[in-house]
Amino acid sequence: MIETKIKLKSSVQFIKYMGSKTKLLPFVINGIEEAYNGGVICDLFAGSCSLSGAIGEQFPIVSNDIQAYSSVIAKAYLTDWNDCKVNSKMVMEIAKEYHKKHYSTLSNNLRHTENSSLKEFNRVEKLNQNLINQEFENTWHLFTKNYSGTWWSAEQCTWIDSIRKAIEDLKENPAYNTMLGALMYAMAYNSQGTGHYAQYRDAKTDSSMKDILIYRKKSIIDYFERKLDSALEALPSIQPKLKHEVYTLDYLDCLKNLKNATVYADPPYCFVHYSRFYHAIETLVLYDYPEIQHKNKKMVKGRYREDRHQSPFSIKSKVKNAFIDMFEIIAKNNSSLVLSYSDTGMIEIDDLLKITKEVFKKHTVSVKTLDYTHMTMGRKGDRDRMVKEKLIIVKPI
Numbered sequence: 001m002i003e004t005k006i007k008l009k010s011s012v013q014f015i016k017y018m019g020s021k022t023k024l025l026p027f028v029i030n031g032i033e034e035a036y037n038g039g040v041i042c043d044l045f046a047g048s049c050s051l052s053g054a055i056g057e058q059f060p061i062v063s064n065d066i067q068a069y070s071s072v073i074a075k076a077y078l079t080d081w082n083d084c085k086v087n088s089k090m091v092m093e094i095a096k097e098y099h100k101k102h103y104s105t106l107s108n109n110l111r112h113t114e115n116s117s118l119k120e121f122n123r124v125e126k127l128n129q130n131l132i133n134q135e136f137e138n139t140w141h142l143f144t145k146n147y148s149g150t151w152w153s154a155e156q157c158t159w160i161d162s163i164r165k166a167i168e169d170l171k172e173n174p175a176y177n178t179m180l181g182a183l184m185y186a187m188a189y190n191s192q193g194t195g196h197y198a199q200y201r202d203a204k205t206d207s208s209m210k211d212i213l214i215y216r217k218k219s220i221i222d223y224f225e226r227k228l229d230s231a232l233e234a235l236p237s238i239q240p241k242l243k244h245e246v247y248t249l250d251y252l253d254c255l256k257n258l259k260n261a262t263v264y265a266d267p268p269y270c271f272v273h274y275s276r277f278y279h280a281i282e283t284l285v286l287y288d289y290p291e292i293q294h295k296n297k298k299m300v301k302g303r304y305r306e307d308r309h310q311s312p313f314s315i316k317s318k319v320k321n322a323f324i325d326m327f328e329i330i331a332k333n334n335s336s337l338v339l340s341y342s343d344t345g346m347i348e349i350d351d352l353l354k355i356t357k358e359v360f361k362k363h364t365v366s367v368k369t370l371d372y373t374h375m376t377m378g379r380k381g382d383r384d385r386m387v388k389e390k391l392i393i394v395k396p397i
């Protein structure tokens, strides 16, 4: 059991996130305590914002990630508050009215019947998927058109769109990001996938069909309402006083204006891109009807956004320079660094340490190690793997 002087808050979880540091927070915060110099703490690759959720009430945070959904979660933890003027009932009243007006005539053919055969099940799934070729007249139809029959059924997608519309109507409310977070949560727990959106499953056997049906029958509304009410309850009742900043920038742009800070860097460790695994919540947040990626003139199965970010930390030929660029700015701007990495990353720990020492000449560099079961979310055929988590701690002398 690792002890920390800083008290950690157990925060509301909005998404299941690959590489989330939630379970490793005492280890990470131990490292931050060692490096902290009294200024702001920058969570440079914030992802699901586990750090802000745990210590955002005690320190001024600069939260950054290239993905827009991360900024929504950061704001839910750092700047949202509950003025008691919204609750799940109110959001659902708007959503239900919209749904009734635009989706009550959605064809019954799109619904699965009890005890349908595998063939019949897949026929209905195909009808759902073909909605992508249909024209819609109402404004809020992005998920119904693009994602029916994928991670969600058409019915579930109509509710995602209707609730998203209701949340946008309440944009001025100080719990706006918390509402979006609750919808991301409902999407994750209704999805027939394994917690991310890289691939949805096909029903190839009776048993996979049965399992997919469990998720197809779940209610977006129930999950959304429950999550929103508990998340609202956990929010402060007055506007938070600490000055936080939240960005959706490339890490180098974020670092440029940051001086005398403590930077916590948790970059991607492996070759898969977050923009592929979490494109659906990116699209939920941006709601911008993106171009969908095609390969050889065919739409890709995962229906990814065409403009997905490709991280240099996930590309073998680029990872070394990506670290050097990061270290150089941090050294120049007199900040401290706490870097998370693992012994299964894109670059060997010894090489990483060598680069660290080459760039940070007027600094102390130390390393902490923790044995840890890593969640791979099904990527490697196994859901968990033992890895050594490392923290490289760098402080100006």
Ligand SMILES: C[S@@+](CC[C@H](N)C(=O)[O-])C[C@H]1O[C@@H](n2cnc3c(N)ncnc32)[C@H](O)[C@@H]1O
Pocket: 017, 018, 019, 020, 021, 022, 044, 045, 046, 047, 048, 049, 050, 051, 064, 065, 066, 067, 070, 249, 250, 251, 252, 266, 267, 268, 269, 274, 275, 310, 311, 312, 313
């Ligand atoms: C290991 S995850 C961070 C997990 C986070 N610490 C948590 O607890 O949820 C790495 C993050 O880096 C982000 N990322 C990748 N390339 C980036 C870049 N060039 N600039 C900023 N963020 C980037 C990804 O979107 C992803 O959220």
